[in-house]
Amino acid sequence: MTTPNDPNRVIVFDTTLRDGEQSPGCSMNLNEKLEIAHGLKDLGVDVIEAGFPIASPGDFESVQEIARQVDGPIICGLARCNTADIDRAADAVKHARRPRIHVFLATSAIHREFKLRMSREEILKRAIDGVKRARDQIADVEFSPEDASRTELDFLAEVVERAVEAGATTLNIPDTVGYAVPTHYADIIRHLKKTVRGIDKCVLSVHCHNDLGLAVANSLAALKEGARQVECTINGIGERAGNTALEEVVMALRTRQDYYGLTTGINSRLLLPLSRKLSHATGMQVQRNKAIVGQNAFAHEAGIHQDGMLKNPNTYEIMRPEDIGLSRTELVLGKHSGRHALRQKISDLGYHLSDEQLNKVFESFKVLADRKKDIYDADIEALADTQIHESVQKVWKLQAFTCNAGTGTLPSAAVSLERNDGKIHRDAALGDGPIDAVFNTIDRITGITLKVVDYRVRAVTFGGDAQGEAFIEAEYAGKKVTTRAVSTDIVEASALAYLDLINRVTARQDRDRLKPTDNVSHDAVPSL
Ligand SMILES: CC(=O)SCCNC(=O)CCNC(=O)[C@H](O)C(C)(C)COP(=O)(O)OP(=O)(O)OC[C@H]1O[C@@H](n2cnc3c(N)ncnc32)[C@H](O)[C@@H]1OP(=O)(O)O
Numbered sequence: 001m002t003t004p005n006d007p008n009r010v011i012v013f014d015t016t017l018r019d020g021e022q023s024p025g026c027s028m029n030l031n032e033k034l035e036i037a038h039g040l041k042d043l044g045v046d047v048i049e050a051g052f053p054i055a056s057p058g059d060f061e062s063v064q065e066i067a068r069q070v071d072g073p074i075i076c077g078l079a080r081c082n083t084a085d086i087d088r089a090a091d092a093v094k095h096a097r098r099p100r101i102h103v104f105l106a107t108s109a110i111h112r113e114f115k116l117r118m119s120r121e122e123i124l125k126r127a128i129d130g131v132k133r134a135r136d137q138i139a140d141v142e143f144s145p146e147d148a149s150r151t152e153l154d155f156l157a158e159v160v161e162r163a164v165e166a167g168a169t170t171l172n173i174p175d176t177v178g179y180a181v182p183t184h185y186a187d188i189i190r191h192l193k194k195t196v197r198g199i200d201k202c203v204l205s206v207h208c209h210n211d212l213g214l215a216v217a218n219s220l221a222a223l224k225e226g227a228r229q230v231e232c233t234i235n236g237i238g239e240r241a242g243n244t245a246l247e248e249v250v251m252a253l254r255t256r257q258d259y260y261g262l263t264t265g266i267n268s269r270l271l272l273p274l275s276r277k278l279s280h281a282t283g284m285q286v287q288r289n290k291a292i293v294g295q296n297a298f299a300h301e302a303g304i305h306q307d308g309m310l311k312n313p314n315t316y317e318i319m320r321p322e323d324i325g326l327s328r329t330e331l332v333l334g335k336h337s338g339r340h341a342l343r344q345k346i347s348d349l350g351y352h353l354s355d356e357q358l359n360k361v362f363e364s365f366k367v368l369a370d371r372k373k374d375i376y377d378a379d380i381e382a383l384a385d386t387q388i389h390e391s392v393q394k395v396w397k398l399q400a401f402t403c404n405a406g407t408g409t410l411p412s413a414a415v416s417l418e419r420n421d422g423k424i425h426r427d428a429a430l431g432d433g434p435i436d437a438v439f440n441t442i443d444r445i446t447g448i449t450l451k452v453v454d455y456r457v458r459a460v461t462f463g464g465d466a467q468g469e470a471f472i473e474a475e476y477a478g479k480k481v482t483t484r485a486v487s488t489d490i491v492e493a494s495a496l497a498y499l500d501l502i503n504r505v506t507a508r509q510d511r512d513r514l515k516p517t518d519n520v521s522h523d524a525v526p527s528l
């Protein structure tokens with residue numbers, strides 16, 4: 001039997017594989033169902049409604065295999081109130097260590113009149129017969145008066161009482177069409193608890209649909225009134241707008257233990273992995289802002305929130321991400337973010353900018369965020385690199401140069417550089433061409449030799465006075481760096497670009513010479 005000893009322990013009845021699978025586009029094959037069923041067992045659900053065995057040979061086989069292979073939870077099969085359905089369900093679940101049959105019959109006037117075409121008396125008889133037939137085969141029988149929330153209260157109480165008398169061990173009160181609202185649903189549960197004889201011998205269960213977006217709220221309201229089984233599905237999948245989302249109801253009970261005083265047997269850290277597994281199996285994506293398992297559920301973009309989160313996560317999070325299986329909260333950078341979050345991101349990316357540098361990056365970040373929806377780490381790196389690049393102290397400045405090239409002459413260059421101490425350094429060298437000669441001369445003056453691995457020039461404007469851009473990719477101490485410079489003279493553009501790389505290397509060497517205690521933003525110097 002399923003009645004837990006602890007009166008505050010809620011039985012989690014998962015119907016992902018039955019009601020969940022009824023949602024269009026969510027059909028699963030046998031292997032997928034087995035995989036989900038094992039996941040549900042690991043998650044710690046108490047009951048797995050594995051399918052509706054009469055529905056198809058495939059459904060029967062799935063329920064049967066789950067009953068055979070998944071040991072731990074109660075394995076349940078659904079049946080209408082007729083002999084064939086009940087016997088088929090009994091056959092499917094019989095191999096489970098703890099089998100259950102779930103029989104249902106609609107009780108509301110609209111279903112009686114238009115769907116079943118049965119009188120109240122016929123409904124009572126079919127319900128009693130159904131429960132008895134199930135009880136004859138399996139000791140654990142759940143009965144559901146379908147569309148209970150739209151059923152006349154007195155008749156609902158009568159059907160439920162007769163089902164108890166017939167041997168039902170769990171009484172489920174479905175809000176089949178998601179019509180209930182929390183106070184109304186709580187009233188129904190309270191009324192049944194007060195008026196139905198023998199109801200205390202059964203577990204009172206709730207099964208809610210989300211047509212008005214109230215499935216979880218209604219379930220919680222019923223649990224507060226004394227229901228002790230909640231029927232739900234992973235990601236809230238199910239007919240139409242879905243069922244009560246397991247992850248939401250479980251985390252609500254856990255987070256608001258102070259209010260409900262109820263517990264479940266769920267290992268909440270497996271919620272996200274199972275949610276993802278189900279999405280993959282069904283192809284049904286979880287909406288980004290879905291509670292608990294949505295991509296945004298633990299993501300913050302607003303600067304004021306990010307600042308609060310960095311100071312103390314409790315300011316804007318009521319659950320810890322790791323409690324649902326997420327490694328950490330995400331601070332998403334976007335147009336609403338502030339300096340605190342940007343600083344954190346920049347630091348996570350390995351930069352150590354000064355306040356002044358950060359402010360400059362922040363300004364360009366805001367301009368970028370206005371234009372761009374998603375800001376990636378690479379965007380932030382580019383902004384930080386640009387800022388660092390601009391703030392590198394220029395040790396060497398090009399003062400003058402000449403170069404010679406032509407048929408029958410050796411390509412040569414003479415270069416004059418000014419160091420930042422004001423001294424002028426001059427030298428000359430040969431090369432494979434005039435530009436190579438300029439680079440060689442710069443090497444001789446500065447004492448640094450770069451290995452150029454890529455070199456390109458292109459015109460960046462039009463006409464005879466077009467600006468030429470020189471692009472250089474070079475290697476120094478095993479690290480690659482690129483730069484570009486623009487001039488109307490392509491040899492000068494090349495010399496400027498090369499000198500820019502030399503300046504970065506020099507800055508890096510200077511940094512290495514500085515003591516760690518110096519009040520300088522050392523790591524702001526890009527590595528070469
Ligand atoms: C609220 C819920 O989620 S209930 C579960 C709903 N899930 C499903 O329906 C999915 C699986 N269903 C199926 O594969 C098919 O509907 C089957 C195999 C069960 C039945 O198929 P069919 O025999 O062709 O009947 P069909 O689905 O067209 O109609 C349902 C019949 O069951 C009857 N019925 C509905 N609920 C019940 C019930 N709880 N007890 C007895 N009979 C019922 C209907 O009145 C109708 O009977 P009728 O043929 O005499 O008019």
Ligand SMILES: CC(C)C(=O)C(=O)O
Pocket residue numbers: 019104144146147172174175176177207209
């Ligand atoms: C079979 C019952 C419990 C059902 O799925 C519903 O009423 O929604």
